[in-house]
Amino acid sequence: xxxxxxxxxxxxxxxxxxxxxxxxRALQVSTGLTPHQxxxxxxxxxxxxxxxxxxxxxxxxxxxxxxEIKVLHVLPSNVFTAWIHGAVITLLMKADCWLKPSxxxxxxxxxxxxxxxxxxxxxxxRIRIVSWTPKILSEVETxxxxxxxxxxxxxxxxLPPTVRMVGYGHxxxxxxxxxxxxxxxxxxxxxxxxxxxVEPFRLQGCLSPQVLYxxxxxxxxxxxxxxxxxxxxRLHRFExxxxxxxxxxxxxxxxxxxxxxxxxxRVQALRPNLDALGFSRVCPLGEMQRPPLAWRNGRLSLVxxxxxxxxxxxxxxxx
Amino acid sequence: MEKLELxxxxxxxxxxxxxDALALELFAYxxxxxxxxxxxxxxxxxxxxxVKDWLEIPAVPIQAFKGGAPLTTFSxxxxxxxxxxxxxxxxxxxxxxxxxxxxxxxxxxxxxxxxIAPSEKKWPFCLLVPSPGEAPHSSLTWMLDVVMRQFxxxxxxxxxxxxxxxxxxxxxxxxxxxxxxxxxxLLGTTLAFLAFFEQCSKQNKTFRLPIGxxxxxxxxxxxxxxxxxxxxxxxxxxxxxxxxxxxxxxEYGMCEMSSQFYACGTSSRMQGPPWVRTQVIDPVTGNAxxxxxxxxxxxxxxANVDSVMAIQTxxxxxxxxxxxxxxxxxxxxxxxxxxxxxxxxxx
Numbered sequence: 120x121x122x123x124x125x126x127x128x129x130x131x132x133x134x135x136x137x138x139x140x141x142x143x144r145a146l147q148v149s150t151g152l153t154p155h156q157x158x159x160x161x162x163x164x165x166x167x168x169x170x171x172x173x174x175x176x177x178x179x180x181x182x183x184x185x186x187e188i189k190v191l192h193v194l195p196s197n198v199f200t201a202w203i204h205g206a207v208i209t210l211l212m213k214a215d216c217w218l219k220p221s222x223x224x225x226x227x228x229x230x231x232x233x234x235x236x237x238x239x240x241x242x243x244x245r246i247r248i249v250s251w252t253p254k255i256l257s258e259v260e261t262x263x264x265x266x267x268x269x270x271x272x273x274x275x276x277x278l279p280p281t282v283r284m285v286g287y288g289h290x291x292x293x294x295x296x297x298x299x300x301x302x303x304x305x306x307x308x309x310x311x312x313x314x315x316x317v318e319p320f321r322l323q324g325c326l327s328p329q330v331l332y333x334x335x336x337x338x339x340x341x342x343x344x345x346x347x348x349x350x351x352x353r354l355h356r357f358e359x360x361x362x363x364x365x366x367x368x369x370x371x372x373x374x375x376x377x378x379x380x381x382x383x384x385r386v387q388a389l390r391p392n393l394d395a396l397g398f399s400r401v402c403p404l405g406e407m408q409r410p411p412l413a414w415r416n417g418r419l420s421l422v423x424x425x426x427x428x429x430x431x432x433x434x435x436x437x438x
Numbered sequence: 439m440e441k442l443e444l445x446x447x448x449x450x451x452x453x454x455x456x457x458d459a460l461a462l463e464l465f466a467y468x469x470x471x472x473x474x475x476x477x478x479x480x481x482x483x484x485x486x487x488x489v490k491d492w493l494e495i496p497a498v499p500i501q502a503f504k505g506g507a508p509l510t511t512f513s514x515x516x517x518x519x520x521x522x523x524x525x526x527x528x529x530x531x532x533x534x535x536x537x538x539x540x541x542x543x544x545x546x547x548x549x550x551x552x553x554i555a556p557s558e559k560k561w562p563f564c565l566l567v568p569s570p571g572e573a574p575h576s577s578l579t580w581m582l583d584v585v586m587r588q589f590x591x592x593x594x595x596x597x598x599x600x601x602x603x604x605x606x607x608x609x610x611x612x613x614x615x616x617x618x619x620x621x622x623x624l625l626g627t628t629l630a631f632l633a634f635f636e637q638c639s640k641q642n643k644t645f646r647l648p649i650g651x652x653x654x655x656x657x658x659x660x661x662x663x664x665x666x667x668x669x670x671x672x673x674x675x676x677x678x679x680x681x682x683x684x685x686x687x688x689e690y691g692m693c694e695m696s697s698q699f700y701a702c703g704t705s706s707r708m709q710g711p712p713w714v715r716t717q718v719i720d721p722v723t724g725n726a727x728x729x730x731x732x733x734x735x736x737x738x739x740x741a742n743v744d745s746v747m748a749i750q751t752x753x754x755x756x757x758x759x760x761x762x763x764x765x766x767x768x769x770x771x772x773x774x775x776x777x778x779x780x781x782x783x784x785x
Contacts, residue, residue, distance in 0.1 A: 144478075
């Protein structure tokens, strides 16, 4: 299966792959994103799902199958690729993967399933695109859902007690540029790296940096940023990290990723502070939209959740 | 066989036609000629041969009008008009390309004459919106300009210039109407009327407009200071203009649609024309909700001939007596994204 899923990613990374081309056309309608934004998001998603990366994930996580269970994924609309990692993990654990597309973005899941059907019909049989029925929550063992806290709470209330629920709620990300990055050759690449994080989902994803903290003066080359993207992060300058912390402290628990530019050592020194703020991912600027399969979205391991007893499996992650 | 456009145009003019049959025929046409929409439908394997009921016609989210490929059955260089939505800072406006204004104007005039201008007489129209010269892509401005030219009498005009309400000129016009005994028709955004009422209140000024005067407002009731209820608004219309409740209409429309909905007086129940149907959709399940339950409005507008007829909005409403009650704009991340939470924190 690892080989199949890796091969699947190779296909999706190939710009001539017909289903990718269909997706680029259809997703412009369901998301309002440009072809470039859609393609960037597809590339970011499947480049983390290569055979090698999946194999490493399986080995590190020591995946044990949870056969004979069905996992219903209630998909988000804002980040059309957000559910793919969860679906792949579901398949790797040999569970059946049911996908309920969102009201607003109903196209990517059926196209992905079609690509699996073409490559491995048997594996494709384990994926179902489902519509909502009154009984659906009692037909599965686990529900993985993305959405607002209101949506997740409503699902929890409707859930039979024997069904696990993994909920990915609202979160957001920020980026930080340390002064060292502005004093070296790194500076030349900063704008492009920031754009790589800002562009894919028009700043609507939980991994999109809503705020860019810059140590010292904000570089003048960031001025034209608003001409290159239709939405841009707020720019805040800081002198000491404690100012950033103070700014974010009230949001701890709602933070997802920190993208940084500057010395890794400075970030390492801040690790306890970042943990206290609740960041589940710290990565270089430009890599924010490429979470690895092992990323614990909302500090939650889907692998662990699928093994847990239903009553204990409750979490708030992000989408 | 009669051309689809002619059948729809007749429906818009007369209110007579088979919605179900025309909806399926229009879907087949849009599937055939609107390439991005076709891709959207094909991805879901919902093609004209699969779709047997108008309720199954795939509805595009509002986001589809905000970027990506234009949703048209024609080359957008040939567009007769492009309507843009108003948008707040940081939001991407919608763009709706119209191949011809025939359907838009026919639908508008039919609805407007039924709700706002039932009389044959032409009274002066006071428009509390910017003129087309100042807002060339505003669908609201365009709409009011069309009805002013069709139904308005001598002395009609715009009372917002360079973003400012010309309350002095408007006051003079209303005073003259009061003195002469000629009714006037006031059309504009709810916020513009509220701004005028505030001025009137400061100056301790009220008008008793002649019987036959009417008012139509559109847009939200949310001001920067506070939200006001429909009942409060209608009371203010009565107090400052002397226009009774049954001559006070509320309009709901969007630049992505070619038809409008209206509600009368303090009633919040919006009603559309016979060529438009609306569903209320549960955002989680995607299924239609029952009476009394809230959900997202999904409109099927036959007047959207050369774009897409089925539109999934982000407006929350509740189905009521063959109409719907508008309850606001959805804020949940199931629609927009988790970044919304951040906006609340950092505003």
